[in-house]
Amino acid sequence: MNKKPRLTIAVSALNAIDSPGPGVAVIRALREAKSFDVRIIGLAYESLEPGLYMHQLVDKTYQVPYPSSGIDTILERIDYIHAQEKLDVIIPNFDAELYPYIRLEGQLKERGIHMCLPTMEQFEERHKTNLPEFGEKYGLLVPKSKVINDISEIYKLSSEFDYPLLVKGQYYDAYVAYNQDQVKTFFHRITAKWGLPIIIQEFVHGIEYNVTGLGDGTGRTISAVPMRKQYITDKGKAWGGISISDKRMLALTDKFISGTKWRGGFELELMKNKDNQFYVLEINPRIPAWIYLAVGVGHNIPEALVKLAMGEKVGPLGDYAVGKMFIRYAWDMIVDMEEFQTISTTGEL
Amino acid sequence: MIKIKNNVAVSDSGFIFNPDTGESFTVNPIGVEIIKLLKEGKTVDTITEELQKTYATDAQTLEKDAEDFIGLLRNFSIAENE
Numbered sequence: 001m002n003k004k005p006r007l008t009i010a011v012s013a014l015n016a017i018d019s020p021g022p023g024v025a026v027i028r029a030l031r032e033a034k035s036f037d038v039r040i041i042g043l044a045y046e047s048l049e050p051g052l053y054m055h056q057l058v059d060k061t062y063q064v065p066y067p068s069s070g071i072d073t074i075l076e077r078i079d080y081i082h083a084q085e086k087l088d089v090i091i092p093n094f095d096a097e098l099y100p101y102i103r104l105e106g107q108l109k110e111r112g113i114h115m116c117l118p119t120m121e122q123f124e125e126r127h128k129t130n131l132p133e134f135g136e137k138y139g140l141l142v143p144k145s146k147v148i149n150d151i152s153e154i155y156k157l158s159s160e161f162d163y164p165l166l167v168k169g170q171y172y173d174a175y176v177a178y179n180q181d182q183v184k185t186f187f188h189r190i191t192a193k194w195g196l197p198i199i200i201q202e203f204v205h206g207i208e209y210n211v212t213g214l215g216d217g218t219g220r221t222i223s224a225v226p227m228r229k230q231y232i233t234d235k236g237k238a239w240g241g242i243s244i245s246d247k248r249m250l251a252l253t254d255k256f257i258s259g260t261k262w263r264g265g266f267e268l269e270l271m272k273n274k275d276n277q278f279y280v281l282e283i284n285p286r287i288p289a290w291i292y293l294a295v296g297v298g299h300n301i302p303e304a305l306v307k308l309a310m311g312e313k314v315g316p317l318g319d320y321a322v323g324k325m326f327i328r329y330a331w332d333m334i335v336d337m338e339e340f341q342t343i344s345t346t347g348e349l
Numbered sequence: 350m351i352k353i354k355n356n357v358a359v360s361d362s363g364f365i366f367n368p369d370t371g372e373s374f375t376v377n378p379i380g381v382e383i384i385k386l387l388k389e390g391k392t393v394d395t396i397t398e399e400l401q402k403t404y405a406t407d408a409q410t411l412e413k414d415a416e417d418f419i420g421l422l423r424n425f426s427i428a429e430n431e
Contacts (some may be wrong), residue, residue: 209371228372242367246370323366
């Protein structure tokens, strides 16, 4: 009988909060992988990320520097962690981490650390700021949008957009504005937190859908699982959802993957308008927080992603169960002060 | 001819799930009966006749109500014209 290999996999985004990072769900998926066993290394930014304290899921956690601290600082910390843990794979799960990790891919590979990420070109061209060009290039319907870098540009918007419209940050945050004053308020709120630019986007009325999936970099779809959000929080996050089988959504996803030759996990945020047209609102270049639904319907996307990262051939994951729901919940953990103290003072737990 | 979409699931308790859209609905026992008859390939006229045997109401009211209900099924993409 073949013994399963044991892989040491570092996973970030352990912030299982009301606007959750995908880390904890990714780890659950990896723990259920059929083709390998895992030792999970958590990569945390804050000492109160709940995943740090989930010892049944995370074997050891290291605090890491913020993506904005530069790739040399990040690499230095990864080198330290690698020296302790001998990492096989890193799965970065935050949008803001992708830029440094894509840049570090070659250097990490030299050290024997594998990743399955989109290329820099794929990462850049699907960016919110480039969405109109992206839609045109790949034949996808996208809402009209405009990038603004100066508050004075807000005064010209009424000639180009109808209200309400969306005011979005480059990486995070989106608000619906019903008038010019609200646009100004949201402009300041988002720039104070995330900086410039700001994206102004046409508001498409309709029903929200998401697709998560995995491309192998050759244009082939390894997985695509569409979901309808059933319960949405005030932050716009899905707190409940159901797997569906809409063939047009699957075809749209295939078109996206084959056109871009997408490599890695992703999430398409879609809106179906009253004419039953699907608009692509955003393309998130990483696994979403609701990924465990995909695992629950038979597509272990994180496991397939690790196999791709390790250079294995992975075929399409095939059929999945339709009509399965996920319902998220909050859970209070009791944690000893010593643990909080350890991560806060040593940066490790 | 109106028919219930093949992939739409309808339970005996009146729960309907459309796997294309992810929408779910509940209908009362008469709704279940109408959907069952549509699934058997019955026309609206035949359905009205069948219901009239069971329910004490006039043909005109039954026909109107059945057509309204089928219109809703069509609006919600549960039924379609064949």
